[in-house]
Amino acid sequence: xxxxxxxxxxxxxxxxxxxxxxxxxxxxxxxxxxxxxxxxxxxxxxxxxxxxxxxxxxxxxxxxxxxxxxxxxxxxxxxxxxxxxxxxxxxxxxxxxxxxxxxxxxxxxxxxxxxxxxxxxxxxxxxxxxxxxxxxxxxxxxxxxxxxxxxxxxxxxxxxxxxxxxxxxxxxxxxxxxxxxxxxxxxxxxxxxxxxxxxxxxxxxxxxxxxxxxxxxxxxxxxxxxxxxxxxxxxxxxxxxxxxxxxxxxxxxxxxxxxxxxxxxxxxxxxxxxxxxxxxxxxxxxxxxxxxxxxxxxxxxxxxxxxxxxxxxxxxxxxxxxxxxxxxxxxxxxxxxxxxxxxxxxxxxxxxxxxxxxxxxxxxxxxxxxxxxxxxxxxxxxxxxxxxxxxxxxxxxxxxxxxxxxxxxxxxxxxxxxxxxxxxxxxxxxxxxxxxxxxxxxxxxxxxxxxxxxxxxxxxxxxxxxxxx
Amino acid sequence: xxxxxxxxxxxxxxxxxxxxxxxxxxxxxxxxxxxxxxxxxxxxxxxxxxxxxxxxxxxxxxxxxxxxxxxxxxxxxxxxxxxxxxxxxxxxxxxxxxxxxxxxxxxxxxxxxxxxxxxxxxxxxxxxxxxxxxxxxxxxxxxxxxxxxxxxxxxxxxxxxxxxxxxxxxxxxxxxxxxxxxxxxxxxxxxxxxxxxxxxxxxxxxxxxxxxxxxxxxxxxxxxxxxxxxxxxxxxxxxxxxxxxxxxxxxxxxxxxxxxxxxxxxxxxxxxxxxxxxxxxxxxxxxxxxxxxxxxxxxxxxxxxxxxxxxxxxxxxxxxxxxxxxxxxxxxxxxxxxxxxxxxxxxxxxxxxxxxxxxxxxxxxxxxxxxxxxxxxxxxxxxxxxxxxxxxxxxxxxxx
Numbered sequence: 084x085x086x087x088x089x090x091x092x093x094x095x096x097x098x099x100x101x102x103x104x105x106x107x108x109x110x111x112x113x114x115x116x117x118x119x120x121x122x123x124x125x126x127x128x129x130x131x132x133x134x135x136x137x138x139x140x141x142x143x144x145x146x147x148x149x150x151x152x153x154x155x156x157x158x159x160x161x162x163x164x165x166x167x168x169x170x171x172x173x174x175x176x177x178x179x180x181x182x183x184x185x186x187x188x189x190x191x192x193x194x195x196x197x198x199x200x201x202x203x204x205x206x207x208x209x210x211x212x213x214x215x216x217x218x219x220x221x222x223x224x225x226x227x228x229x230x231x232x233x234x235x236x237x238x239x240x241x242x243x244x245x246x247x248x249x250x251x252x253x254x255x256x257x258x259x260x261x262x263x264x265x266x267x268x269x270x271x272x273x274x275x276x277x278x279x280x281x282x283x284x285x286x287x288x289x290x291x292x293x294x295x296x297x298x299x300x301x302x303x304x305x306x307x308x309x310x311x312x313x314x315x316x317x318x319x320x321x322x323x324x325x326x327x328x329x330x331x332x333x334x335x336x337x338x339x340x341x342x343x344x345x346x347x348x349x350x351x352x353x354x355x356x357x358x359x360x361x362x363x364x365x366x367x368x369x370x371x372x373x374x375x376x377x378x379x380x381x382x383x384x385x386x387x388x389x390x391x392x393x394x395x396x397x398x399x400x401x402x403x404x405x406x407x408x409x410x411x412x413x414x415x416x417x418x419x420x421x422x423x424x425x426x427x428x429x430x431x432x433x434x435x436x437x438x439x440x441x442x443x444x445x446x447x448x449x450x451x452x453x454x455x456x457x458x459x460x461x462x463x464x465x466x467x468x469x470x471x472x473x474x475x476x477x478x479x480x481x482x483x484x485x486x487x488x489x490x491x492x493x494x495x496x497x498x499x500x501x502x503x504x505x506x507x508x509x510x511x512x513x514x515x516x517x518x519x520x521x522x523x524x525x526x527x528x529x530x531x532x533x534x535x536x537x538x539x540x541x542x543x544x545x546x547x548x549x550x551x552x
Numbered sequence: 553x554x555x556x557x558x559x560x561x562x563x564x565x566x567x568x569x570x571x572x573x574x575x576x577x578x579x580x581x582x583x584x585x586x587x588x589x590x591x592x593x594x595x596x597x598x599x600x601x602x603x604x605x606x607x608x609x610x611x612x613x614x615x616x617x618x619x620x621x622x623x624x625x626x627x628x629x630x631x632x633x634x635x636x637x638x639x640x641x642x643x644x645x646x647x648x649x650x651x652x653x654x655x656x657x658x659x660x661x662x663x664x665x666x667x668x669x670x671x672x673x674x675x676x677x678x679x680x681x682x683x684x685x686x687x688x689x690x691x692x693x694x695x696x697x698x699x700x701x702x703x704x705x706x707x708x709x710x711x712x713x714x715x716x717x718x719x720x721x722x723x724x725x726x727x728x729x730x731x732x733x734x735x736x737x738x739x740x741x742x743x744x745x746x747x748x749x750x751x752x753x754x755x756x757x758x759x760x761x762x763x764x765x766x767x768x769x770x771x772x773x774x775x776x777x778x779x780x781x782x783x784x785x786x787x788x789x790x791x792x793x794x795x796x797x798x799x800x801x802x803x804x805x806x807x808x809x810x811x812x813x814x815x816x817x818x819x820x821x822x823x824x825x826x827x828x829x830x831x832x833x834x835x836x837x838x839x840x841x842x843x844x845x846x847x848x849x850x851x852x853x854x855x856x857x858x859x860x861x862x863x864x865x866x867x868x869x870x871x872x873x874x875x876x877x878x879x880x881x882x883x884x885x886x887x888x889x890x891x892x893x894x895x896x897x898x899x900x901x902x903x904x905x906x907x908x909x910x911x912x913x914x915x916x917x918x919x920x921x922x923x924x925x926x927x928x929x930x931x932x933x934x935x936x937x938x939x940x941x942x943x944x945x946x947x948x949x950x951x952x
Contacts, residue, residue: 466569480579506584
């Protein structure tokens with residue numbers, strides 16, 4: 084009985100603390116987002132484009148079995164508005180027609196271009212250039228079974244001081260590169276990496292590889308992910324970046340100083356969450372070198388990405404994300420509570436251990452002990468129901484807060500019916516969707532402990548692109 | 553030990569959790585209400601704004617000429633905002649000869665005075681908006697108010713003032729910025745400063761020379777970098793002085809400037825800079841040589857192709873590979889260096905630019921005199937070598 088009481092108390096404190104932290108993050112994010120919107124009002128992108136001081140950038144597109152979307156994605160990337168752009172597609176040993184589709188669409192020709200593997204990668208088969216667009220290069224390499232290896236090959240071949248990693252199944256908005264680089268321009272000496280927002284592409288209308296109309300997806304499971312992405316990016320990342328503690332820049336869209344990435348040895352091959360791993364290693368190195376730096380998040384440069392449409396794929400993705408989390412936290416456990424790693428070691432890493440990694444375990448233990456306490460009479464039924472209702476209402480409040488942030492700033496969902504749908508789904512996100520993600524994250528922990536780090540393929544619909552007549 | 557749950561339970565039905573539920577529910581209703589209200593308000597505002605824009609546009613000539621008195625629109629905040637937006641957009645798109653009537657309208661209506669007043673007396677976003685708006689007016693009387701903004705203790709306001717001054721694109725607007733950065737105490741992002749100075753000094757880059765002479769350290773580097781972008785042939789010998797500056801960044805900027813002037817007198821200086829002890833100065837000199845149209849640069853570039861630094865070699869190769877009419881001669885010169893790295897870099901760039909096929913077809917079409925046959929063999933060997941180097945590097949460095 085005594086143990087049950089302690090367990091319930093711990094759970095109660097844990098729950099209140101996690102919600103209070105998220106509420107604080109929401110408030111910080113609102114302030115930061117509103118400030119950013121003000122700044123945007125005075126930003127003239129055409130001046131940035133015309134400036135002779137705008138540095139060149141290399142887009143790296145790792146592609147593994149992306150035959151459905153690769154041609155459209157590359158077309159969209161080449162159409163981005165940026166004065167000095169290079170696009171490197173890395174075909175990571177695709178077993179489908181990815182390479183063939185690229186070869187046909189861009190009339191690729193083999194080119195013997197010097198490639199020096201400063202970062203170790205699987206062997207290259209060939210390098211191709213396109214006579215259709217001289218900014219495009221395709222590296223055809225043997226598969227290493229991980230995305231990180233493909234990105235590293237792209238970094239080796241890149242010729243610009245900044246590299247931007249983009250998923251092949253994603254669409255960047257035309258001005259997104261200029262906008263994300265605005266974060267670098269703010270203080271090029273200190274800003275070493277910038278992340279942009281990743282939004283859910285499913286449901287939207289795409290014409291000529293550009294988003295024509297932003298719409299919510301039809302199915303509930305996809306809409307839930309829209310809310311999750313809004314909360315994770317507009318609240319979580321925005322707030323952490325405000326204190327220079329951003330622990331992750333999404334692998335789907337982020338800009339890095341190329342030299343620094345090379346100094347830290349590139350993306351860790353076979354890391355499950357290579358994006359999280361890289362950013363934490365950058366924090367580590369820069370703290371160890373006592374360098375003044377900033378890793379920023381800019382909420383307006385947008386990357387649209389396809390999210391899983393079925394439960395099985397979603398489960399795999401979430402399990403993988405959680406494996407990636409452990410895979411990064413464990414090797415960096417020595418950073419915890421060490422003065423030399425500053426607030427990263429004292430705040431963000433402990434937060435990730437307690438409120439991200441342990442969350443599904445604590446949740447499942449919590450559910451069990453509360454039920455036990457309820458059965459054994461330690462906890463009254465009325466209080467249990469009240470606590471459940473409070474938890475639900477508070478979590479829903481945070482989700483609605485994320486929708487509010489979207490409304491106050493970028494308003495991508497212009498139709499009021501879409502916003503109404505988003506708000507309604509906020510009410511269902513915490514039951515039963517949250518419990519499902521808890522199970523998937525537990526599966527991730529189990530797979531990691533068993534040493535199962537396999538990248539399981541996900542079912543993808545592919546970007547369906549209309550073409551203007 | 554008494555459980556926290558028990559303690560809370562003692563509060564009874566109106567206890568903490570119940571209150572928390574109510575607060576959370578209230579929060580949800582407030583947020584949803586705010587979203588709905590905001591949507592409704594914005595829809596109404598933009599509908600009204602659209603209507604007023606159409607109405608004002610239909611009388612635009614009268615508004616501009618003053619036939620419709622400013623009093624008729626000036627005191628309605630929405631109308632005032634619309635007219636100002638149209639005026640500022642027109643100013644930005646106008647050539648110098650079409651500017652006077654637009655500026656007259658700003659002055660006569662009192663809009664310019666209002667913005668100057670706001671820039672001087674407001675704080676926060678209002679002040680920053682006023683500063684940026686003043687910059688867009690390109691009016692000379694806006695400069696003193698913008699210059700005052702440079703002395704704000706808030707960094708954001710100083711940045712707005714720098715950007716505002718830059719947007720005026722007037723040489724006199726550069727002076728307050730230059731005066732302040734010369735002190736070495738002025739804190740604003742380097743990029744904003746450089747962009748503003750480039751915009752302001754474009755017509756008269758000479759104004760920078762005096763400041764570069766008196767500046768030291770990072771300020772000297774920054775000004776030299778701006779000068780590097782704006783250099784014109786008239787600057788002539790002043791740039792040659794910078795080419796022997798003790799600061800490597802300044803020498804690099806001098807190289808950039810000499811490239812931008814595209815004059816033959818820059819060649820000897822770039823020759824010297826291409827042998828500079830600092831690799832990035834050599835790199836910059838090579839880039840500048842790419843901009844100069846003088847056949848004499850080939851020898852310097854071929855020498856740079858044998859540089860110890862990979863970036864310098866690659867850039868020299870990039871420039872050489874794009875000198876189409878002289879490619880065969882260059883190839884001979886490169887082969888004559890007997891430097892395999894140089895040859896590989898050059899062949900790699902020829903591949904990248906697509907010129908390799910032309911060279912190969914030229915050799916194919918010839919009657920195979922012995923020299924060309926040898927050259928063809930060397931190229932073929934270098935192409936193979938480039939391929940092998942890439943693979944070998946991947947294998948050697950790889951853990952796979």
